[in-house]
Amino acid sequence: MAARHELLGAEGSERLRRLHNTMAATHRRMEGRHRAAAKAHRAQAERLVHTHLAPTLLVTAAGALGADGAALTLLGAAWYEESAIASNSKAAAAQELEFTLGEGPAHDAAEHLRLVVANETTMPDRWAQYTTAVAKLGVRSVTAAPLCLGRTCVGVLTAFDPAGDTELVATRVADAVFDKVLAAGNALMILDDRTVVHQATGMIAARFHCPVGDALVVLRARAFAENEAIGVLARRVVDREVVFE
Amino acid sequence: MADRTLLETFVALTEDLMACADIDDYLRRLAVRAAELLDVRAVAVLFADSGVLALAVSSDELGDRVGRHEVSMAEGPGVDAFRSGTPVACHTLFVAEPRWPRFTPVALDAGLASVHAMPCSVRDDVLGALTMYATRTGMPNAELGRAMANAVSLGVTVFRERELAVRADQLQHALTSRVVIEQAKGMLAERLDLTIPDAFELLRRHARSHNAKLHDVAREVLNGALDLTGAPATRPTPRILRTPPRPPAG
Numbered sequence: 001m002a003a004r005h006e007l008l009g010a011e012g013s014e015r016l017r018r019l020h021n022t023m024a025a026t027h028r029r030m031e032g033r034h035r036a037a038a039k040a041h042r043a044q045a046e047r048l049v050h051t052h053l054a055p056t057l058l059v060t061a062a063g064a065l066g067a068d069g070a071a072l073t074l075l076g077a078a079w080y081e082e083s084a085i086a087s088n089s090k091a092a093a094a095q096e097l098e099f100t101l102g103e104g105p106a107h108d109a110a111e112h113l114r115l116v117v118a119n120e121t122t123m124p125d126r127w128a129q130y131t132t133a134v135a136k137l138g139v140r141s142v143t144a145a146p147l148c149l150g151r152t153c154v155g156v157l158t159a160f161d162p163a164g165d166t167e168l169v170a171t172r173v174a175d176a177v178f179d180k181v182l183a184a185g186n187a188l189m190i191l192d193d194r195t196v197v198h199q200a201t202g203m204i205a206a207r208f209h210c211p212v213g214d215a216l217v218v219l220r221a222r223a224f225a226e227n228e229a230i231g232v233l234a235r236r237v238v239d240r241e242v243v244f245e
Numbered sequence: 246m247a248d249r250t251l252l253e254t255f256v257a258l259t260e261d262l263m264a265c266a267d268i269d270d271y272l273r274r275l276a277v278r279a280a281e282l283l284d285v286r287a288v289a290v291l292f293a294d295s296g297v298l299a300l301a302v303s304s305d306e307l308g309d310r311v312g313r314h315e316v317s318m319a320e321g322p323g324v325d326a327f328r329s330g331t332p333v334a335c336h337t338l339f340v341a342e343p344r345w346p347r348f349t350p351v352a353l354d355a356g357l358a359s360v361h362a363m364p365c366s367v368r369d370d371v372l373g374a375l376t377m378y379a380t381r382t383g384m385p386n387a388e389l390g391r392a393m394a395n396a397v398s399l400g401v402t403v404f405r406e407r408e409l410a411v412r413a414d415q416l417q418h419a420l421t422s423r424v425v426i427e428q429a430k431g432m433l434a435e436r437l438d439l440t441i442p443d444a445f446e447l448l449r450r451h452a453r454s455h456n457a458k459l460h461d462v463a464r465e466v467l468n469g470a471l472d473l474t475g476a477p478a479t480r481p482t483p484r485i486l487r488t489p490p491r492p493p494a495g
Contacts, residue, residue, distance in 0.1 A: 076421040083420060150409030154416045182416075198424050199441055202431025202467070212428050212467060238431065238441060 057180050058087035064173045065143070066163025071095035072177065073106050074155040080201065080216045083192040090137055092193055093229065094160055097133045099194070100223050100230045104130040105144035106156040113153055115170055116144040134160075143167075145174030147181065155181065193231065200234035204244050218244065251389075254282045258396050268404035272302040272397065279393040280304040283385040285377045286357065290365075290397055291316060291323040292373035298327055301373065307355055311378050314351045321348040323376035326362035330371045332391070333362045337382040358382045363394035367402055422460035429463035433473060447473060 062070035069091025073084045082099065086092035098104030104127050105116040119141040123131040134142075139160045147155040157174040159166070192198075197219070205215035219237070222244070223230040236242040257278060265271040272290050280288040287308030292301040298316050303309040315321035322333040322345075335344060336359050343349035352360055361384060362376040375394040377385055426448070433444040451473060452462040465471035 074420050075417070076424055077417045078421070081421045081424040083424065149413035149416065150406050152410065152413035152417070154413050154420075182412075192423070194424075195427055198427035199431035199434070202428035202433075203435040204431075205428070205467070206432040206435035238434075 055085075055087065057177060058085060058091070061157060061173050061177050062087040062091070062159065064176075065159040065166060065169060067143075067159040068139070068161040069094070070160070071106075071158045072155060072181070073099075073158065074181070075110060075153060078213065080213050083194050085193060090139075091158075091160055094134045094137050094139050095158060096193065096229055096231055097137075098130055098158075099197075100220050101127075101129050101133060102220065103127045104134075104158075105142045106158050109144035109146040109156045109158075110153040113146050113148055113151065115146070115167060115174075116142070117167060117170070118142055143170040145170045147174060147178045196238055197230055197234040200237035203237055207244055250282060254278050255392075255396075262400060262403055265404075268400060269302060271400045271404065275393065275396055275400065276302050276304040276308065279375065279377075280308070283377055283389055283393065285361075285379040285385055287311065287378045288393075289315070289323065289376045289378070290373060291327060291376060292365075293327065293371075298324060298373065308378060311352060311355050311357070312376065315348055315376065318345075318347045318351075320345045321352075321376070322360045322362035323374040326364045326374040326376070327371055330364045330366060332364070332387065334384055334387075335360050336384055339382070352378070356380055359384065361385060361390065363390045365394045365397040365401070367398050372398060372401055422463075425460055425467060426463040429466040432466055437473070 058070045058072060061072075062068070069086060069088045071084055071086040071091045071094065073082060073095060075082055084092075084095050084099070086095055095106070098106055105118060108114075108126070109116045118126055123142070141161055142158060143162050143166050144156050144158045146153045147157065155178075157170075157177050159170060159173075162170065197216075200219055201212050201216045204210075204218055205212045208215065208218070210218075219234065220230060222228075223233045226233070233242065237244070258275060261271050261274050265274070276288045276290055280286070287304050289303040289308040289312030290301045291298050291312065293299075298319075300309065300312040300316055303312050312323070315323050322335060326333045338349055338353055338358055338360065355378070357378050357380060359379045359382045360376065361379070362374045364371050365373045365375055375390065375397055377390060379385065426445075429448060430441050430444045433439060433447055434441050437444070437447070439447065448462055448466070449459060451457075451471075452459045455462070462471065466473065
């Protein structure tokens, strides 16, 4: 038992060392490089991540969990500074619903720094609106594993309809995903299903002269009221098809 | 007088805990203080790294040498304390059948007469051991040895937490920076009736011309400190209207 913990602890510090190295290496690279070269490099990294790493990472995670889909949510310091990526459109939609409604397994996992496991029986009591909303996508059960650095939760891995006894598997898969997230560092954050939501939030904040947090509340409320995916609504705001009055 | 030394040592240890930049620095000071307080020739701290016990720090060159032998031969007081999770005491090395046949000659050669070790644990996890190498037979104060071993565990816990908090902060900062830039793009697009890419270009140009970081500029836009609509210096000039720089007069 102790040996296993040691191993985990060592893995932890190894993981940190890698993150540190990655960040240090990135800084050095950037410093020494001509602006144009840096731009090209960034663009390429972006393409690589887009086309390869993130989808692969989450598809692999979903596969390991025997799940229909998986979503990775990364949490900023404020609640409205969230980014997310998913293994497929169903997982993306389900995670977006949680973001719109402000309740669900990832919220609980992040708040309590604990693995959340819920099925058809237990979900309605915990998250009434969320459960109804994701049921329309065919989601019947969920697990959400927090990605913790000490006492800070920096992200959550959510699996939709995972197979079998998942507690241990969910924790292990989340650890593996976390390793990759830390190794990828900033590169992974380029990827974000929420980009257009953040842009729309800024537009609404400008329109109402309000803080961005309030603007996002407005956007979420509208999406909820009109029963529209927040990403779709945000896209229409950015394209100026929808104007908030 | 002994009490006074004791008090001073623990005051110094708590100060080290707050002042030291990293765990190695803290442990190095601790090893020296432990050797003095426990009145032994040298102290070495062994730690399990990836499941393998290694010498972390020592109070001096002798502690370094003997500690290294201990881990490389995989036998000795520290090794036993780590493996068993219990204190190890060897009051005298001058015995016919030594407990550690390979370690003992090295210890004797270094002038040691007795060796001792305390496990360093956090909850049920044994992280390593504090080893005490003495030139006299007998035993150092066991309670003090235990207190110093606890100070090792405490330091490891504190510095680990601190490092994790720093990493979490960096990660969140990176994420926040990106989100803030997207929000500022939207805000500028709305205020100035620009497309999102044009709003980004405006942000970028302002950051570059003011030698500022993009996310700092974005944050200023968001909190209203920077109004890119106002000052002529920061107003975007439509590409088509931009005049070429005038040649200097004369």
